[in-house]
Amino acid sequence: MSCKLISLLLLPLLILTILSEADKALGSDKKPQVSYHNMTSLAAAGEGKETLKGRKQTSGCNLFQGKWVFDASNRFYDSSTCPFIDDEFDCLKFGRPDKQFLNYSWQPDSCTIPRFDGEAFLNKWRGKRVMFVGDSLSENMWESLGCMIHASVPGITTTFLRRTPLSSLTFQEYGVTLYLYRTPYLVDISKEKVGRVLNLGTIESGAGVWKDVDILVFNSWHWWVHEGVKSRGWDFIRNGSSLIRDMNRLDAFNLGLTTWAQWVDQNINTSQTRVFFQGISPTHYAGKEWNEPKKTCNGQMQPLTGSTYPGGSLPAASIVSRVLSSMKTPVYLLDITTLSQLRKDAHPSTYGGNGRTDCSHWCLPGLPDTWNQLLYAALSM
Numbered sequence: 001m002s003c004k005l006i007s008l009l010l011l012p013l014l015i016l017t018i019l020s021e022a023d024k025a026l027g028s029d030k031k032p033q034v035s036y037h038n039m040t041s042l043a044a045a046g047e048g049k050e051t052l053k054g055r056k057q058t059s060g061c062n063l064f065q066g067k068w069v070f071d072a073s074n075r076f077y078d079s080s081t082c083p084f085i086d087d088e089f090d091c092l093k094f095g096r097p098d099k100q101f102l103n104y105s106w107q108p109d110s111c112t113i114p115r116f117d118g119e120a121f122l123n124k125w126r127g128k129r130v131m132f133v134g135d136s137l138s139e140n141m142w143e144s145l146g147c148m149i150h151a152s153v154p155g156i157t158t159t160f161l162r163r164t165p166l167s168s169l170t171f172q173e174y175g176v177t178l179y180l181y182r183t184p185y186l187v188d189i190s191k192e193k194v195g196r197v198l199n200l201g202t203i204e205s206g207a208g209v210w211k212d213v214d215i216l217v218f219n220s221w222h223w224w225v226h227e228g229v230k231s232r233g234w235d236f237i238r239n240g241s242s243l244i245r246d247m248n249r250l251d252a253f254n255l256g257l258t259t260w261a262q263w264v265d266q267n268i269n270t271s272q273t274r275v276f277f278q279g280i281s282p283t284h285y286a287g288k289e290w291n292e293p294k295k296t297c298n299g300q301m302q303p304l305t306g307s308t309y310p311g312g313s314l315p316a317a318s319i320v321s322r323v324l325s326s327m328k329t330p331v332y333l334l335d336i337t338t339l340s341q342l343r344k345d346a347h348p349s350t351y352g353g354n355g356r357t358d359c360s361h362w363c364l365p366g367l368p369d370t371w372n373q374l375l376y377a378a379l380s381m
């Protein structure tokens with residue numbers, strides 16, 4: 001017993017020592033010049049810290065390390081009875097014939113996820129506000145949580161408002177509101193004389209709205225790699241005083257996310273607000289990542305087996321780990337990247353109702369329900 005206790009106390013020290021050595025090896029620059037290829041070594045340091053953080057926060061269980069198991073009981077709602085699902089996620093409505101993708105549940109190696117109880121959630125967070133902030137992957141997760149809660153309290157009264165940038169879903173009897181704040185880069189896009197400028201150093205547009213929310217779940221990445229002036233939504237990038245046409249997008253993400261981190265550190269009172277980062281949601285357009293070089297998510301009916309993704313980790317996820325571990329505010333990383341990488345079967349593919357192949361978002365019901373189970377677990381542990 002006491003021996004266990006001592007090693008429990010010493011372990012973090014040991015890891016911290018190793019990490020600070022790693023930091024030295026990387027140079028102590030506050031803002032290292034990060035190139036795409038160099039992310040691997042930085043990732044090693046960042047992920048080490050993240051593991052440490054995860055352990056502290058979930059009492060011994062890493063919720064995000066595990067495997068998918070067949071489980072026909074893991075459904076939270078029917079798509080036809082949830083009024084909040086956008087067409088692009090409503091795969092069954094648009095005729096997805098195989099339903100096996102609905103029959104998997106995530107099993108962490110070292111513990112069991114608590115059963116999701118929407119009524120308990122509403123009771124615990126009575127009168128509170130939950131906000132998802134980010135891009136359409138936030139929307140995916142927001143709608144999922146709405147459906148999960150809605151299905152667990154029959155007859156509950158809801159008010160559902162879709163607006164740009166702020167949408168809301170209120171569960172009236174409990175005064176709980178789930179918000180969605182759409183801002184794909186988190187940092188600002190400002191109008192300047194030259195046109196629309198993605199300003200890596202400012203985060204004013206939504207910040208006033210986020211400030212006093214009880215639970216914040218941030219996410220950003222997918223738009224950072226958008227090509228083409230139309231789909232990316234900006235004409236120039238501003239990094240401090242320099243206005244540039246374009247730059248390495250991982251570098252841009254790193255700078256933008258660092259601005260976000262500074263905002264959180266300066267503005268969030270952790271005795272009022274719990275802060276989460278949703279983690280990087282992967283895509284499945286490149287079958288070579290899972291050794292089916294000619295394929296995409298199209299026609300995939302099963303997850304990958306095992307606990308690791310053959311295509312490896314994502315550089316953007318390493319940036320997230322590293323930025324979060326440099327913050328003074330404890331931000332809980334919902335580290336959904338690997339578990340989602342294993343779900344090549346869970347995208348809308350051609351069943352998003354718009355004629356395109358979507359290997360980026362996720363069907364509802366589906367994978368985002370697991371993200372919310374894990375959010376629920378993190379809030380209860």
Ligand SMILES: *[C@@H]1O[C@H](CO)[C@@H](O)[C@H](O)[C@H]1NC(C)=O
Nearest residue numbers: 026027033035036037038039
């Ligand atoms: C990685 O960074 C180091 C400096 O930290 C540099 O010397 C090296 O050339 C970089 N490698 C690549 C592949 O960019």
Ligand SMILES: *[C@@H]1O[C@H](CO)[C@@H](O)[C@H](O)[C@H]1NC(C)=O
Nearest residue numbers: 071072073075099100102103
């Ligand atoms: C999935 O589970 C449901 C029960 O929830 C069952 O009726 C169905 O046959 C299962 N589908 C497959 C493909 O195993």
Ligand SMILES: *[C@@H]1O[C@H](CO)[C@@H](O)[C@H](O)[C@H]1NC(C)=O
Nearest residue numbers: 239240241242247251252255
């Ligand atoms: C961004 O600006 C900072 C400060 O002006 C500079 O040190 C850095 O090199 C710039 N980063 C990129 C990727 O252009």
Ligand SMILES: *[C@@H]1O[C@H](CO)[C@@H](O)[C@H](O)[C@H]1NC(C)=O
Nearest residue numbers: 266267268269270271272273
């Ligand atoms: C943070 O919130 C707590 C609880 O509401 C309050 O007592 C405290 O003064 C706040 N701290 C700051 C720095 O505003």
